[in-house]
Amino acid sequence: MEEEQEKEMARLGAELRYLFKSFKPGVCKKLMRTFIALSANKEVPYENQARYYITRKSYYENFKLVFGYEYSIIRDRFWHILSEGKLHTKVTFFTFIEKLEKFVGGHSNDEAEFVFQFFDFNNDGLLDSKDIVTCLAEIAPSCVLAEELGFIQQAYVA
Numbered sequence: 001m002e003e004e005q006e007k008e009m010a011r012l013g014a015e016l017r018y019l020f021k022s023f024k025p026g027v028c029k030k031l032m033r034t035f036i037a038l039s040a041n042k043e044v045p046y047e048n049q050a051r052y053y054i055t056r057k058s059y060y061e062n063f064k065l066v067f068g069y070e071y072s073i074i075r076d077r078f079w080h081i082l083s084e085g086k087l088h089t090k091v092t093f094f095t096f097i098e099k100l101e102k103f104v105g106g107h108s109n110d111e112a113e114f115v116f117q118f119f120d121f122n123n124d125g126l127l128d129s130k131d132i133v134t135c136l137a138e139i140a141p142s143c144v145l146a147e148e149l150g151f152i153q154q155a156y157v158a
Helices: 002-021 027-039 056-067 072-083 093-105 108-119 129-139 144-157
Strands: 053-055 090-092
Touching (some): 027 053, 027 093, 053 056, 056 072, 072 108, 093 108
């Protein structure tokens, strides 16, 4: 059993080294610090925390502390990408790195895919007027343009 675990750890280590090669110097440390901060659980003393994953609760509690702002739409979409749309999941460090690799260290096509996922609010595989209205309404709810686009979208597109 221990031999299988050692092989699995070696395999994961090799995969992480491969992923880290795609990042610019210094980015890996920043990603590790971000992961640790997002996985912090306020209900458990620091020395007793097993920081192997980010939960939805720890993510939501720590988002503003880590990123310095809290637009709920950005927080929710980022969690949707990390968790692959699953509400009750745990995001491991490997998954965290794998998802962010597209945005932080990826090629322009990978970055475009990440941004596309971010703005596809209804997850239908298309960026359409509903997604644009949702984005504007969430980011600037008092914006007259968002309200007018919402009316136009309901009247002519829906």
